[in-house]
Amino acid sequence: MTGESCRPVFVLGCPRSGTTLLQQMLHSHRRIAFPSETRFVHTAYEARHRFGDLERPENRRALAEWITSGEGTKFKVLRLDAAAVVEEIVQGPPTLGSAIAAVFRAYARRHGKPRWGDKRPSYFRRVPMLRRMFPDAQFIHLVRDGRDAVSSLMRMPWFHGDIHTAALTWREAVDTGMRLRARLGPATFYEFRYEDLVADPEDALTRLCEFLGEEYDPGMRTAHRHARQTVPSTRKWHLRTHEEVNARRVGAWRDRLEGWEADFVQYVLASRLRRHGYALTEGARPPAGQLVRFHRLAVYRWRSRHARAVLARLAEAREPNPVVSCLDGPVSVS
Known part of the structure; x- marks a missing residue:
């Protein structure tokens, strides 16, 4: 359908x-309404604990004001009435997902979608x-x-x-x-x-x-x-x-990468390139030092991801409210 x-x-x-x-x-x-990058979704999620219990209207207002005017967000690219969005969040369900959905639904409504x-x-x-x-x-x-x-x-x-x-x-x-x-x-x-x-x-x-x-x-x-x-x-x-x-x-990439760069990138990505249907060209094996550096970086980032995952689970355990959006169904458009 x-x-x-x-x-x-x-x-x-x-x-x-x-x-x-x-x-x-x-x-x-x-x-479908699809704005440019707004940069407040993941930052609001990471900052969610600072706003406390969203059952309290004043906390929803603090969250809404942070989304619409906080440092680092790009709410302005949406060209929405910030005050109206704040009130919509305050009057909405007490979850972070609902607050974020309210912003995007307001954007979709503005575009009649x-x-x-x-x-x-x-x-x-x-x-x-x-x-x-x-x-x-x-x-x-x-x-x-x-x-x-x-x-x-x-x-x-x-x-x-x-x-x-x-x-x-x-x-x-x-x-x-x-x-x-x-x-x-x-x-x-x-x-x-x-x-x-x-x-x-x-x-x-x-x-x-x-x-x-x-x-x-x-x-x-x-x-x-x-x-x-x-x-x-x-x-x-x-x-x-x-x-x-x-x-x-x-x-x-043939014009942008130097010879050694092209060889290195193709070598470390070869199996993934093939998996996605990209043909490989002939190239030399990169120096051992380059490969060691790459694999050390990969291990470091793997460990960092797993450490962040542990911290994320701990943060989930102390959330005062559910984060799931309670706003569903199509956006009402005139």
């Missing part, structure tokens, strides 16, 4: 994998958090050739890692995607490739809409018109969203 789902939608993936392009396409669907979503590449690390708040959510994982993703990530002014960090981030994203696909199943988790999206947008988006329970909307093909209004020209790394969909950057 199409056209009736109201499940939240979350887009995730390794940074520089085309998630902003996909976000613009989804927002261009007549039934019954369904909402959110995009952030790093959500691949936070699916358990999102499922605690939105157990009926659907997840879309966009995968790009790891060599292209790494070479693009290395060029970003906001990326402060090295090639080892970039390659490991891609590996972690696709490995997490594989586990989520098996755990969540085809009705909840959908994975596809950036290269297929730009090669044949209509086919890729039609399949995606089938997963979402929606009819394909041809307006998704002209998402660049919306991007020209919402993606600032100062964000030069996203200016390609202002263009009609094209495949000009597929394989750009």
Whole structure:
């Protein structure tokens, strides 16, 4: 059945994998409101204990005011009436998920759409958090050739890692995607490739809409018109969203990576690249020192993830309220 789902939608993936392009396409669907990155979902979750018992209206107000005006959130990109949103949260159910859902539902209502979503590449690390708040959510994982993703990530002014960090981030994203696909199943988790999206947008988006329970909307093909209004020209790394969909950057790693970089990235990602259908080229084995450094970083990050998981379970045990959203059903639109 199409056209009736109201499940939240979350887009995730390794940074520089085309998630902003996909976000613009989804927002261009007549039934789905999909804002630019808001950055308050995971930060509100991490800060939830400071607001105390949300059964108390004054605590819900403090949470609402933090979401709408707190340092580091990007609530302003939604162009909503902050005071009205605060009151909606205060009058709503006393859970964190309900407060967050109220914001996105207000955004969807502003655009006259019954369904909402959110995009952030790093959500691949936070699916358990999102499922605690939105157990009926659907997840879309966009995968790009790891060599292209790494070479693009290395060029970003906001990326402060090295090639080892970039390659490991891609590996972690696709490995997490594989586990989520098996755990969540085809009705909840959908994975596809950036290269297929730009090669044949209509086919890729039609399949995606089938997963979402929606009819394909041809307006998704002209998402660049919306991007020209919402993606600032100062964000030069996203200016390609202002263009009609094209495949000009597929394989750009051949020009962007030095020879040793290409050899290193392909070597450490080889099995994952093959798994996702990417052809490998001939290359030399990286020096032992480079591989040792990469594997040490992988072990360090694995230990850090598990330490954070332990802390997360402890934090869950002392929550004063449930976090699950009690706001369900389609957004009321006039």
